[in-house]
Amino acid sequence: MPAGTLHVTGPGQLLTAEFFEPCDFIHFHVLSGYLRDRQNAAGVEPTKATSNPNDLIIRDPLADLLGRTLVEDNNTSDECYVDSVGQTLVMHIARMELSPPTTNVLPKWRLKRVQDYVEAHSDKALTLADLAAVAGLSRMYFAGQFRAATGLRPHDYLLHQRIERAKSILLGTDMGLAEVALTVGFQAQSHFSTVFKRLTGQSPARWRLVVRSERQIPAAPVSREEPGRPQSATCSPSWSGV
Incomplete structure (x- = not known):
């Protein structure tokens, strides 16, 4: 501006x-x-x-x-x-005589380029400038047209996509929350947990526990040492943030 x-x-x-x-x-x-x-x-x-x-x-x-x-x-x-x-x-x-602003909708082919780019780089710290460049528009025009096409600001869309990917990881693996946060593009577990709870109503750990229980998804088996046979060290899942 x-x-x-x-x-x-x-x-x-x-x-x-x-x-x-x-x-x-x-x-x-x-x-x-x-x-x-x-x-x-x-x-x-x-x-x-x-x-x-x-x-x-x-x-x-x-x-x-x-x-x-x-x-x-x-x-x-x-x-x-x-x-x-x-x-x-x-x-x-x-006292101004204003008319409601009109914004063109981002064309479908530009929108798909942006969506594909976000999916391929969801672990990166993407900026508005990055997405606008992919769409081939200035930041101002891109932000308005993207919102007109999706109903979401680019930043909000990024957060939703990261949380959806995080859900898949939480259900399919026992990856710790800090590692999940980094994998989906958050710089800190605390920020990830805050955004996750804001969008889902539950903390990541609580959401994983509840959904797995509802879908009857078993937890990953825990390796146990056999007498006389050394085993490699294992780490239990991180459940911080409940």
């Missing part, structure tokens, strides 16, 4: 960002209904895009100017000035 970009999300909407270079950005948290109140006060009829904004992206010179006065002049500690800037921005958005 270039300087002066406003990104408006609705209540409860998860916001994720990927930074490729140092930048300044400002978050304004606006009470629910405040935008509608400002529209009523200004006598403006709300459009579909401004009555319930969600993922509304606007390039605006006034937003750029107001943001710079906060960042460059170190006015962020002046609460009265910050409130004034926030109110001005909300009123500015309220």
Whole structure:
């Protein structure tokens, strides 16, 4: 996003960002209904895009100017000035005549290239730039078209694919959780467990135990030493994270 970009999300909407270079950005948290109140006060009829904004992206010179006065002049500690800037921005958005943005759907052949690439490189730390390059589009165009085609942001799609692959490994092997995490592209077991529980409602270890029990999948046999015959060392499965 270039300087002066406003990104408006609705209540409860998860916001994720990927930074490729140092930048300044400002978050304004606006009470629910405040935008509608400002529209009523200004006598403006709300459009579909401004009555319930969600993922509304606007390039605006006034937003750029107001943001710079906060960042460059170190006015962020002046609460009265910050409130004034926030109110001005909300009123500015309220008075805009906006139409809902339209985004082209990512063509099926580009989508398949991306999906095949993700499947072949699921153990790698893939970025938005990597996937956009595979699709042959800029990051901005790719992200919008991919979401229009799948209903998911590229990052969310990656997480879902990693978790689905992790499920297969958890059911088919006794691989430890830390190794599963690395195998499907997570850098740490803790992050893997957090995402897994968020998407499935259970920790990886608990999910493995419950699903195996429901499907009556036996655990891998445990090797036992016979008297007088040395055996190679074995490691029990890691069940941390329950």
